[in-house]
Amino acid sequence: MSVRQYTATGKSGATGTDELDGEKMDIVDTQVHLGPGGAAEKIAAMDAIGIKSVLIDEWWGGWWGTKPGEPAYKVGDGAVRTTSPTAELASWTYPGRFSYLVRVDPQDPDIRSVARFARDSTYARALRITSPMPRSQLAAFAEGAYDSVFAAASEFGLPLFVSLLGHAPLLNRYLEKFPDIKIIIDHCGMPPSMSMVPTITQMEGLPDSQDYWSKLCGAPLEASFDTVLQLAKRDNVALKWAHAPSRLNAAGYPNEGARPFLRKAINVFGAERIMWASDVTVNPTGETWAELLFAIKDNPDLSAEEREYVLGRTARNWLNWDD
Numbered sequence: 001m002s003v004r005q006y007t008a009t010g011k012s013g014a015t016g017t018d019e020l021d022g023e024k025m026d027i028v029d030t031q032v033h034l035g036p037g038g039a040a041e042k043i044a045a046m047d048a049i050g051i052k053s054v055l056i057d058e059w060w061g062g063w064w065g066t067k068p069g070e071p072a073y074k075v076g077d078g079a080v081r082t083t084s085p086t087a088e089l090a091s092w093t094y095p096g097r098f099s100y101l102v103r104v105d106p107q108d109p110d111i112r113s114v115a116r117f118a119r120d121s122t123y124a125r126a127l128r129i130t131s132p133m134p135r136s137q138l139a140a141f142a143e144g145a146y147d148s149v150f151a152a153a154s155e156f157g158l159p160l161f162v163s164l165l166g167h168a169p170l171l172n173r174y175l176e177k178f179p180d181i182k183i184i185i186d187h188c189g190m191p192p193s194m195s196m197v198p199t200i201t202q203m204e205g206l207p208d209s210q211d212y213w214s215k216l217c218g219a220p221l222e223a224s225f226d227t228v229l230q231l232a233k234r235d236n237v238a239l240k241w242a243h244a245p246s247r248l249n250a251a252g253y254p255n256e257g258a259r260p261f262l263r264k265a266i267n268v269f270g271a272e273r274i275m276w277a278s279d280v281t282v283n284p285t286g287e288t289w290a291e292l293l294f295a296i297k298d299n300p301d302l303s304a305e306e307r308e309y310v311l312g313r314t315a316r317n318w319l320n321w322d323d
Helices: 003-008 039-049 085-093 111-120 135-142 147-156 168-177 194-204 209-217 221-233 256-269 289-297 304-318
Strands: 028-032 053-056 072-075 079-082 098-103 124-129 160-162 183-185 237-241 274-276
Touching (some): 028 304, 039 085, 039 289, 085 098, 098 111, 111 147, 124 147, 135 168, 147 168, 168 183, 221 237, 237 256
Parallel strands (some): 028 053, 098 124, 160 183, 183 237
């Protein structure tokens, strides 16, 4: 077993930067869930496989604001305002290793204050809106119901992560209205995998949910991905390369089935607008953190410069996060 293969199993490695074959690479994972606790264990794993920094999306495993003890509370007419106690503590305890994003609700009556506090905090790097559900919320998104979030991100100069469950073209309205915001499309911009249809159907609970989501999630991958690539014409749009194994039917290390899509994305967006994320905490295809990393790092289709951007430099640039 080679040193590289041994490290890819997560059994050995460098501390914070990859040092295999005399190389040093600044690696940033732009989505890992954390909470409650767990920062020390994450640091140990990061050091083992050579990850320098992690962007935390604090999440304790439930739907925000529905379980007692979760770090979120209801405001206004039922909006959910999240807090990030674990992420903040991790960021202060291990400076340089962790930062975090702030999930926001468009119905929060004080959305500007939430965004301002995020801008002024030491370690918050961005805002995030999660998938609008049920489809009535997707329709509301299409009609401008999230203007308040985009306006706050614009006013306070914060990047905005957006998850739309395969409805990336709905972003066009906001890209026209808010051309100055850095928008990062979550999860390759793709629909969920077919294995997620029962969960989404149950969550949405509409009479046609099964048919609608089965059709969307079962559409040809190339056609769905092309709708994402069309957004590359906007210079303020980047793509987060997360959940590629599940969203692109490429499960199992080294996720070879995802490689043609990544190559196409790099050709269209440029590597400087693609950032890697493992989302290992909720990875439905079962790869280890090391496997998700080395599927990109050892991808023979990528140049050294492309790897450098996708695995770290793009995140540093787009999130204003100095090494």
